[in-house]
Amino acid sequence: MKLILLSVVGLLLVVGEGTADRILSRRTKRELASPLHVGGIRDPFGSYCQRRGGCCPGRDDLCTVPYLDTICYCDLFCNRTVSDCCPDFWGHCLGVQPPFIGTCERNGNRFFTGQTYKENCNLCTCGTTGRWECEQHACLIESDMIRAVNRGNYGWKAANYSQFYGMTLDEGIRNQTTLPLYFNSVEKWPGKIHEPLDQGNCAASWAFSTAAVASDRISIQSMGHMTPQLSPQNLISCDTRNQGGCAGGRVDGAWWYLRRRGVVTEDCYPYRPPQQTPAEVGRCMMQSRSIGRGKRQATQRCPNTHNYHNDIYQSTPPYRLSSNEKEIMKEIMDNGPVQAIMEVHEDFFVYKSGIYKHTDVSFTKLPQYRKHGTHSVRIIGWGEERNFDGTSKKYWIAANSWGKNWGEDGYFRIARGDNECEIEAFVIGVWGRITMEDIYHIRHLRYL
Known part of the structure; x- marks a missing residue:
C-alpha cells in the first residue's frame, strides 16, 4: 500500500514541477521561498497535519498550519526539492520516516x-x-585567558563578569563606540521620520506610538523606498483582543497584531477621533488573509475611498532593550527611534518647553490633584544642555501624540540617565518585515 501511495505522490510531484517549469516567469512567493528546514526540522515530533485534520492532494496554498514563528504546509506539493512541509507530514500524510532526523x-x-x-x-x-x-x-570572556592571567605575575587579577x-x-569592542553628545533621528534620516500625530480625546498612545515606531523603522530599513505612515486607527478598531481601543491598550498586543495581521497606512485608514466618529465607522473596516510564509494581503478596500493602495505592512517580533542609557542611545543611532513607556503626571500636560522633570508643585494639594497614568511615546534622539555653573543636563528627545501645538512642536525633552518618570524602564525596538519583492512592488505602484 505504501509503495502505491509513494508512486502516486511521485507522479503528482513530477506533474507539479513540470507545470512550474512552464510558468517560471510567474513563480509565486511560496516557490521562491527559502527551505523551511534548512537547519534541520524544528519540533520534529510535533502534531501539525494531524491536528489540522488531514492532508491535501496536489497543491493547495491554503493547506497550512501555524508552525513556531511561521507556517508549514500539509499538501503534497510541499514535498519537493525546496521543502516547506510540516514536521509530521512524512509520517502522517505519507506513512514514511521523516528525513534528516x-x-x-x-x-x-x-x-x-x-x-x-x-x-x-x-x-x-x-x-x-x-x-x-x-x-x-x-x-x-574566555576562561583560559582568565586562568592564564591569574597564574602569571602581571600585577593584576582577572575575573568572570556575568x-x-x-x-x-x-560585540564587546563595538559596544565601546563613542556616542555623540547630540543626536536626532530626523537629521540622520531626513524624510524617513514621521511627524507627531494627535490622538485627541482617545487614550490610545499604545496604538499611536506602535504605528509611529514601525513607520520610522520600515522607512529606515528600506532606505526610503517605503515610507508609510501606518494607521493607528487600524490598530484601535481591529486589534480588539484584550485591548480597550480609546479606553487604553497594551503595546505587546499592538505589536502582536502588527506582526501577525499587519496594518495599512494612515492615508488608507485615516484616524477619526471618537467624538467625530459615527458608531459604524468605529468597527474594524480592514481585514487581511495569509498568502504564505507569514505574509498578509488585504481583503477589503481602504475605508478612505479616495485611496486604492491597501498594502499590508508587518513587523518582526519586537525586542526589549536594557534600561542602560548607552544601550538605548546606540540602538537609536544604529537602527532608529524606539518605543518607551512612561509615567505621566499632572504637570506633564502643561509642558511647553525645556527639559522636563516631574515637579513637586502639587505635593501640598489634595490627592485628586496628584494623579499619574501610563503613556507610550517614541524616543528619537538625545542631547545635553549646559548650565550656568558649567554642569550639564542630559535629555532624551521624544515625540508625543498630542498634536504639534503641544510642547516643542509636538516633541518634548525629558531628563536622561535617571529613569525620569520610568521612561528608561521599558524600551522596545523592532524591525519591519520587508523584502526586496515588497520594495519592488511599492516602487512599481509609484509609476502606475
Whole structure:
C-alpha cells in the first residue's frame, strides 16, 4: 500500500514541477521561498497535519498550519526539492520516516536535529549526522585567558563578569563606540521620520506610538523606498483582543497584531477621533488573509475611498532593550527611534518647553490633584544642555501624540540617565518585515 501511495505522490510531484517549469516567469512567493528546514526540522515530533485534520492532494496554498514563528504546509506539493512541509507530514500524510532526523548527545541528554544550545558566545546546532555544529566566534570572556592571567605575575587579577558572558569579542569592542553628545533621528534620516500625530480625546498612545515606531523603522530599513505612515486607527478598531481601543491598550498586543495581521497606512485608514466618529465607522473596516510564509494581503478596500493602495505592512517580533542609557542611545543611532513607556503626571500636560522633570508643585494639594497614568511615546534622539555653573543636563528627545501645538512642536525633552518618570524602564525596538519583492512592488505602484 505504501509503495502505491509513494508512486502516486511521485507522479503528482513530477506533474507539479513540470507545470512550474512552464510558468517560471510567474513563480509565486511560496516557490521562491527559502527551505523551511534548512537547519534541520524544528519540533520534529510535533502534531501539525494531524491536528489540522488531514492532508491535501496536489497543491493547495491554503493547506497550512501555524508552525513556531511561521507556517508549514500539509499538501503534497510541499514535498519537493525546496521543502516547506510540516514536521509530521512524512509520517502522517505519507506513512514514511521523516528525513534528516538525527540525535546529538550533550551532558547525558539527547537533542534532535535542528535543536540548539549556547556555549558561551557560540551557538551550537545538532546536525543531521548527529554531530554538534558550533560557531567559532572569539568570546569576550574566555576562561583560559582568565586562568592564564591569574597564574602569571602581571600585577593584576582577572575575573568572570556575568554581564559580559555570552558576548563575542567583536560585540564587546563595538559596544565601546563613542556616542555623540547630540543626536536626532530626523537629521540622520531626513524624510524617513514621521511627524507627531494627535490622538485627541482617545487614550490610545499604545496604538499611536506602535504605528509611529514601525513607520520610522520600515522607512529606515528600506532606505526610503517605503515610507508609510501606518494607521493607528487600524490598530484601535481591529486589534480588539484584550485591548480597550480609546479606553487604553497594551503595546505587546499592538505589536502582536502588527506582526501577525499587519496594518495599512494612515492615508488608507485615516484616524477619526471618537467624538467625530459615527458608531459604524468605529468597527474594524480592514481585514487581511495569509498568502504564505507569514505574509498578509488585504481583503477589503481602504475605508478612505479616495485611496486604492491597501498594502499590508508587518513587523518582526519586537525586542526589549536594557534600561542602560548607552544601550538605548546606540540602538537609536544604529537602527532608529524606539518605543518607551512612561509615567505621566499632572504637570506633564502643561509642558511647553525645556527639559522636563516631574515637579513637586502639587505635593501640598489634595490627592485628586496628584494623579499619574501610563503613556507610550517614541524616543528619537538625545542631547545635553549646559548650565550656568558649567554642569550639564542630559535629555532624551521624544515625540508625543498630542498634536504639534503641544510642547516643542509636538516633541518634548525629558531628563536622561535617571529613569525620569520610568521612561528608561521599558524600551522596545523592532524591525519591519520587508523584502526586496515588497520594495519592488511599492516602487512599481509609484509609476502606475
